[in-house]
Amino acid sequence: MPKPIPKKLLPNLIQVGISRCLLGEEVRYNGGHKLSRYCRDVLSHWFEFVDTCPEVEIGLPVPRDAMRIVDTDKGIRILEIKSPENDHTDALSSLAGKKKAELDPLCGFIFMQNSPSCGAFRVKIYHPNGQSLNTLGKGAFARQVQRLYPNLPVEEAGRLMDSKLRENFVTRVFLYQEWRQLKDADPSRAEIIAFHSSQKYLLMAKSQRHYKLAGKLLARAGKYSISTLAIRYEFILMDGMKRIGGRKGNTNALQHMQGYLKKILNGDQKAELTSLIESYRVGEVPLIAPLILLRHYSGGASDYYQDQSFLEPHPKSLGLLNDI
Template sequence: MSIPERKIPVAISRCLLGDNVRYNGDHKHNRFCTSVLADYFEFVPTCPEVEIGMGVPRKPIRLVDLDGDIRALETDDASKDYTDALTEKGASFTQSHKQICGFIATPNSPSCGVFGVKLYLPNGNPINKTEGRFSAALRKANPLLPVEESGRLNDAGLRENFIMRVYTYQRWLALKEAGITPSAIINFHSRHKYLLMSHNYNAYKALGRMIADIGSSDIELIADEYIQTLMSAISAPPERGKHCNVLQHLMGYLKQNIDKQDKKELLNSIEDYRTGIVPLIVPIALLRHHFERSSDQHQYPLNQFYLAPYPHELGLRSHIH
């Protein structure tokens, strides 16, 4: 397996790396993160509760709804309120780690959890689900940042989508670092067209119009609007039908290069993917094979990040989901 020379910086809840930083001195080691993703991501660990001085071991906290205000209070002594410290930590972490391209969070934590953290009434009855205070502040400070919980990475579709978003965002940060120019954004858009189309056709059309008009407005404003729309459009895994639509579009580039038999084989592989018989990698590998056979004519489709949004060794499209 070839490992990328430059790993992508991604923040992670420290207990997922196996560090004993939980309130009870335990950890939440996640093997997928430490044995697979660690080859691709340069993890930036954070334990907000330890970093605000709560120590290990410590009394557990929970989220309490005080007349609409969500507070992180010690479970045994509600006079101990850590909300402001955790919120400030989330904002300052984002501010001091502008290079990070994603965040992998521990589920159910009143600090790090993102989806479905229990929210209680002051009398201890659970009433709802919400977001941990550190993660809420982090996401507010950078709404573009791809964020996922470790448990949800067990789902093949969510895992693929998160890693794809991390790589997409990393390419955007690299573009920003090199300097935002109309031609850089046009090139970025051109290479992400089919990836975007596979997620959201309306956003694909809207961003196409934005790019066509790029000379008429402030480039920084266009760049902000562009990346907000793109990251929001790709935030959820696409349905199989949308992938099939893109695969057929890409097949159109081969009209002059494949015979009847090749065409039938490609169409069959797309149909087999649509019906859940084969994973997405099958029609994609076939398409790549044909593009590469006449690569001088097919630089445009070969440059599409849809065909290779992240290192193929991750094998994220080899599952049927």
């Protein structure tokens, strides 16, 4: 795990929501917690966590009866297991709307997996007779947060153990924060286009399709009001960034970046960079290896090249590019 940097040396922290039990608070139905050391000990040096326990916030005690998602005659409901007449669906679903002031500034949300309230993906759904069904759903609170904030980067703590998902989520949080800062400052069309210019290769690495869609949209920027342009651009950007481009996508972006160094590098340097990108493509070295070389040569390159967030999408000290 990377060594944390003392908080006083860090810039402003990014506000990110989190299920309260992941911070070690004993708020689970059984009186326990689900501490995520990665969140508490590493991400907390960059993120200011805004914690929520939806079940406690709708007035349930700790400990309490366990609940689950049930496919009933009245649709998908969140029912207590022992007393299914106790239906908490409406209270949990409406909570996100009531917490708007707290949720609005967030640039990401880390949920607890497998929870009927907080699970953001693939939570088990049950038949009223208690049998587990083949279909999967989302926790009631997490579903509503995602409905109200469709572009908000969302992940589950369990999935953050996967290096690709972890890197993707953290990249999206930093990018979303940067975009939100621009959006809040009433940008001009030119400023939105300039913002996109520096994200081009990051988006290309994740999704060629979204990269092309964003290009087409911004080529016709003058046809839209600025607010419509910002809404459309944000959707394309954040939807594209959810994709895991993998080695194929990253190799493509690396090769495009290499193209900008054509006139700067001599033959040996070009060959070394080409060989390193190929080593990355076939899985011999992690992404950080060719990126270090691209960063190393950035001194002589154009501002456009140097501004590419693909070169450093998040703080080096997180070490996330060493594992993908």
